[in-house]
Amino acid sequence: MPKLNMVKALNLALFQAMERDADVLVLGEDVGVDGGVFRVTDDLQRKFGSQRVIDSPLAEAAIIGTAVGMALYGLKPVCEIQFSGFAFQCFHQIENHCARYRARSQGRFHIPMVIRMPYGGSVRALEHHSESEEQFYAHIPGLKMVIPSGPRNARALLAAAIRDPDPVIFFEAKALYHAAKEEVPEESETVPLGRAQVAREGSALTLIAYGAMVRVALEAADVLRDEDGVDAEVIDLLTISPLDRDALVTSVKKTGRAVVVHEAPRSFGAGAEIAASIMDGAFLSLEAPVRRVAAHDVPFVGFAREKANIPDVPRVVAAARATLAF
Amino acid sequence: MPRITLEPRFQVEYLSILDSDGNLDTALEPKLAGEDLRALYRAMVLGRRLDERMVRLQRQGRIGTFAPIKGQEASQMGSAFTLRRIDWMVPSFRETAAMIWRGWPIEKLLLFFAGHLEGGQPALDQHDLPITIPVATQLPHAVGLAYAAQYRGDDVVVMAYFGDGATSEGDFHEALNFAGVWHVPVVFVCQNNQWAISVPLKKQTHSRTIAQKALAYGLPGIQVDGNDVLAVYAAAREAVDRARAGDGPTLIECVTYRLGVHTTADDPTKYRTAEEVAMWEQKDPLTRFRAYLEKRNLFEANVEQRIDAEIAEAVRRFESAPPADPLTMFDHVYAELPADLKAQREEMAAREPAAPASAGEPPMTPGPTPMRGQRLTRR
Structure with missing residues (x-):
């Protein structure tokens, strides 16, 4: 089994999806000749031609809007928005049309498309290159919101997202693109959307995270084990919406305590919905309030202050200790 | 260097064939x-x-x-x-x-x-x-x-x-x-x-x-x-x-x-x-x-x-169309209803009176758009 980083794993998923289905197209800024600014679409144009791997003009709304038209016709476009911070220029196409066409047409049409976007901190770049906006998409009925946490599940989730008959927003953590290599099977592999995974089993509390924060939660769990002798469970959501509430409830019924970790600002973020789901399903098992470790409720802070804003291992450990001591 | 005309050909036509006076x-x-x-x-x-x-x-x-x-x-x-x-x-x-x-x-x-x-x-x-x-x-x-x-x-x-x-x-x-x-x-x-x-x-x-x-x-x-x-x-x-x-x-x-x-x-x-x-x-x-x-x-x-x-x-x-059945609002959100939406539908079914039997057509199953003269391009 080859060891791949997340960029190569995603590239493999795209390559295999395009090989198996002539209806799959790739569309976006610099995705063709350049292979994408993070090289996720590297070499696809050479293999599949410029009609299938389209270097579009620089216009997010028309990338998504024309892809909606392609999907209405029966194609399966995979769009790349260069950075999630630029997606507000196509947000209306996503909310007004991707998410609603199935309902608007009462099932006559559906939108089998994927919108890939790099999100999150760590690239030391300007504003709009490091934010986390998953909550906006997770709030929209009709969309699915997926965030992988490593090369193998990134590949399997992207393969599943492309086969999914509904529109999927697919966030890729920039911090993970080159972070680690994993064994990724050569033969095509999918995992079902909408299911969380237990990334580490434990019994004392549940750390809930997704994307780049899974690694932070796992490291925090190591610290808790080594320094506190505490056995933390880590849940990797993988899909933000539809949320796997059963997985959360099952874990918290066992541990009685939960801490949610995400890079997006805290208020009205995914953590709030996760906490509410735990309240709904595991209230009588709770030994402490559900805590959230998140970015602060401030706009972009600049990468010189990014570390102070995005959750890190000490903050997660501190929140876990406070929850355990409650 | 002089200014030169790059595009002298632009023209916009107005077409009228039958005017308002006939x-x-x-x-x-x-x-x-x-x-x-x-x-x-x-x-x-x-x-x-x-x-x-x-x-x-x-x-x-x-x-x-x-x-x-x-x-x-x-x-x-x-x-x-x-x-x-x-x-x-x-x-x-x-x-x-x-x-x-x-x-x-x-x-x-x-x-x-x-x-x-x-x-x-x-x-x-x-x-x-x-x-x-x-x-x-x-x-x-x-x-x-x-x-x-x-x-x-x-x-x-x-x-x-x-x-x-x-x-x-x-x-x-x-x-x-x-x-x-x-x-x-x-x-x-x-x-x-x-x-x-x-x-x-x-x-x-x-x-x-x-x-x-x-x-x-x-x-x-x-x-x-x-x-x-x-x-x-x-x-x-x-x-x-x-x-x-x-x-x-x-x-x-x-x-x-x-x-x-x-x-x-x-x-x-x-x-x-x-x-x-x-x-x-x-x-x-x-x-x-x-x-x-x-x-x-x-x-x-x-x-x-x-x-x-x-x-x-x-x-x-x-x-004479049948009244709207509220429960159908869940029918076309996703291809498959996620668990939470199923639960929301059940909640509604429990509080809404039973909808009158619909005389309408059965729900449509979405499929590939049929297209006369269609040929699939393999590239």
């Missing part, structure tokens, strides 16, 4: 069969009479807010008439005449405006998008449809409708730009009805015409008398033929006028004069076309009465 340019007169001309007139009258009936239905509270088309029948029918059934029509929200022509049952549109999403469901064999309300956002969809048709090698043209206000939106410009770069078979039909709710065209754009906006994107643009169905037809025919031949997109600006309200929630006396409306009433597209048909002995007596009967029958069918 003068006909016989050299430009399209060669349409008598039966086609009659069908065009019937469709325009149907659009007008249905519009008037819908205003009354709205005032009586039997349907909700809608956007009347009165005055724009020629712009819609002259263009939509050039499409074949396998071509695609992409409407905005003021294309009732064209939508009926394309095959939307009248009662379905009434159902739509009465707040039932069922009314927005095109038939499986119908190549029409449903009404799109956010202004200009349907235009990139038209370009995408055309790209997909070209990609699959299908012999298909896409026609997209919008108003003068839409030309200020980014999506309009992005759609024209993509259409030009991709060279796809799409025809953009702007119904320039002079008013975007209360804002007149001169406050919408500083361009002399809307047609000229096409030139910046490398496409031909033409302005036509939008109240002259023959001129609209001729321009659309040319554009559709060009698209079909692989010669790319066109922008057609139909200069017309919204004789009625923007929507039934609007009072136009607040922003425009009675004189202006009266002036445009003199240019009514139906009056001049009827005179033309009479002169050619093609006018059918009693056409209005037959259309009114058709509308009355459709209104009866609309009013």
Whole structure:
């Protein structure tokens, strides 16, 4: 089994999806000749031609809007928005049309498309290159919101997202693109959307995270084990919406305590919905309030202050200790 | 270094064939069969009479807010008439005449405006998008449809409708730009009805015409008398033929006028004069076309009465539609209902009284769009 980083794993998923289905197209800024600014679409144009791997003009709304038209016709476009911070220029196409066409047409049409976007901190770049906006998409009925946490599940989730008959927003953590290599099977592999995974089993509390924060939660769990002798469970959501509430409830019924970790600002973020789901399903098992470790409720802070804003291992450990001591 | 002229060729034409005084340019007169001309007139009258009936239905509270088309029948029918059934029509929200022509049952549109999403469901064999309300956002969809048709090698043209206000939106410009770069078979039909709710065209754009906006994107643009169905037809025919031949997109600006309200929630006396409306009433597209048909002995007596009967029958069918079953709101959110939505549906089922047995059709299963003459391209 080859060891791949997340960029190569995603590239493999795209390559295999395009090989198996002539209806799959790739569309976006610099995705063709350049292979994408993070090289996720590297070499696809050479293999599949410029009609299938389209270097579009620089216009997010028309990338998504024309892809909606392609999907209405029966194609399966995979769009790349260069950075999630630029997606507000196509947000209306996503909310007004991707998410609603199935309902608007009462099932006559559906939108089998994927919108890939790099999100999150760590690239030391300007504003709009490091934010986390998953909550906006997770709030929209009709969309699915997926965030992988490593090369193998990134590949399997992207393969599943492309086969999914509904529109999927697919966030890729920039911090993970080159972070680690994993064994990724050569033969095509999918995992079902909408299911969380237990990334580490434990019994004392549940750390809930997704994307780049899974690694932070796992490291925090190591610290808790080594320094506190505490056995933390880590849940990797993988899909933000539809949320796997059963997985959360099952874990918290066992541990009685939960801490949610995400890079997006805290208020009205995914953590709030996760906490509410735990309240709904595991209230009588709770030994402490559900805590959230998140970015602060401030706009972009600049990468010189990014570390102070995005959750890190000490903050997660501190929140876990406070929850355990409650 | 001197300044040199790079593009001396730009020109914007205005096309008029049958003017409001009944003068006909016989050299430009399209060669349409008598039966086609009659069908065009019937469709325009149907659009007008249905519009008037819908205003009354709205005032009586039997349907909700809608956007009347009165005055724009020629712009819609002259263009939509050039499409074949396998071509695609992409409407905005003021294309009732064209939508009926394309095959939307009248009662379905009434159902739509009465707040039932069922009314927005095109038939499986119908190549029409449903009404799109956010202004200009349907235009990139038209370009995408055309790209997909070209990609699959299908012999298909896409026609997209919008108003003068839409030309200020980014999506309009992005759609024209993509259409030009991709060279796809799409025809953009702007119904320039002079008013975007209360804002007149001169406050919408500083361009002399809307047609000229096409030139910046490398496409031909033409302005036509939008109240002259023959001129609209001729321009659309040319554009559709060009698209079909692989010669790319066109922008057609139909200069017309919204004789009625923007929507039934609007009072136009607040922003425009009675004189202006009266002036445009003199240019009514139906009056001049009827005179033309009479002169050619093609006018059918009693056409209005037959259309009114058709509308009355459709209104009866609309009013006998079953009441809305609230539980169906969960049917078309995703292909498969996620667990949480299932739970929400069950909660609703527990609190709502049982819905009356629906006499409607079974729910439609979405599938690949059937396409005559389709061939799959393997690349």
